[in-house]
Amino acid sequence: MLHCILSAASAGDVLPLTPDTLRKVGMPHHRMAAGPLPALPVGAGLFTDDGKEWLRVTGRVWLSGDPHAVPCPMLTALADIPVGEARLHVRKEGRSLAWITLSDKGSQGLRADGSGPAIAAAVGEALPLCHAQGFLLPDDAPALRALLTELALGQGYDVICTSGGTGVGPRDITPQTVAPLLDLELPGFAAAMMVESLKKTPHAAISRAVCGVLGPSIVITLPGSRKAVLENLAAVLPALPHALDKLHGDPADCGG
Known part of the structure; x- marks a missing residue:
C-alpha cells in the first residue's frame, strides 16, 4: 500500500510521483508521504480501498x-483526483506492451506508421493489456539501444516489439543492436517466424530477426511492413502468454 499526498488532477492528466524528499520539482506532482519510492512497473495501477483505479503508471521521468x-514514475489519472492524502493499493492487471517503429522517413513525418498499430492490435488479441505505447525512431543504433534499455530495465514493460531494420540494407541496424543487449535469446521464436514467413515469400530468408529476454521483457524484432508484422506475430503469439508466465516466475509445469 502507498501513502500518497495527491495533487488535484483531471482524468487524463499525467503527473510524476516523487519521494517525500523531493518536494520542489517546479511542476504539479504527487508525492509519497514517507519513505522511498517503490518499484512501480509500467501498467501498475493504484487503487482505492473500494477497488476504483485512480492512477496508472505509464512512464518514467528523471x-x-x-x-x-531521481527516477520517478509518471502516473496517468483515470478519474478526477481530489487533492489530499490517500492510501492506495498497487496491483497490475494485465500486460504492458511497447512497440518501437524504426523508420528514417517515419521519424521525419514523411511516412505513416502502419506496423506499430498492427502490433498493438495483434498482441492485444493474444494478451490482456493494461498499457500499450508506441515509439518512433530513425534507424539509429544508439537511440534504439538507449530506448530499449529504458523500456525494459527502467520501466519494466512485459513485451517490447521492434518493427523495421531486420534486413541487409545499409540502414538495417536492428538485429545487431538488439542482440548484444539480450540476457538470453529465444531462438524458437525466431525460427517460428522464419518458417511462417517462408510460406509467404522466399524473400523471408533475408530476415535476421532476433528474439529474446531483456530483464523482465520479452523482445521481438519484426519486419517493417504491416503484412509481415502480422504474419510473424501469428507464429509466436500462441506461445507468448506462457513464455511471460515462466519469465515472471510461474512454477507450474510446462507440459500440463
Whole structure:
C-alpha cells in the first residue's frame, strides 16, 4: 500500500510521483508521504480501498534532486483526483506492451506508421493489456539501444516489439543492436517466424530477426511492413502468454 499526498488532477492528466524528499520539482506532482519510492512497473495501477483505479503508471521521468536526480514514475489519472492524502493499493492487471517503429522517413513525418498499430492490435488479441505505447525512431543504433534499455530495465514493460531494420540494407541496424543487449535469446521464436514467413515469400530468408529476454521483457524484432508484422506475430503469439508466465516466475509445469 502507498501513502500518497495527491495533487488535484483531471482524468487524463499525467503527473510524476516523487519521494517525500523531493518536494520542489517546479511542476504539479504527487508525492509519497514517507519513505522511498517503490518499484512501480509500467501498467501498475493504484487503487482505492473500494477497488476504483485512480492512477496508472505509464512512464518514467528523471527529476532533479539535491544532489542527485531521481527516477520517478509518471502516473496517468483515470478519474478526477481530489487533492489530499490517500492510501492506495498497487496491483497490475494485465500486460504492458511497447512497440518501437524504426523508420528514417517515419521519424521525419514523411511516412505513416502502419506496423506499430498492427502490433498493438495483434498482441492485444493474444494478451490482456493494461498499457500499450508506441515509439518512433530513425534507424539509429544508439537511440534504439538507449530506448530499449529504458523500456525494459527502467520501466519494466512485459513485451517490447521492434518493427523495421531486420534486413541487409545499409540502414538495417536492428538485429545487431538488439542482440548484444539480450540476457538470453529465444531462438524458437525466431525460427517460428522464419518458417511462417517462408510460406509467404522466399524473400523471408533475408530476415535476421532476433528474439529474446531483456530483464523482465520479452523482445521481438519484426519486419517493417504491416503484412509481415502480422504474419510473424501469428507464429509466436500462441506461445507468448506462457513464455511471460515462466519469465515472471510461474512454477507450474510446462507440459500440463
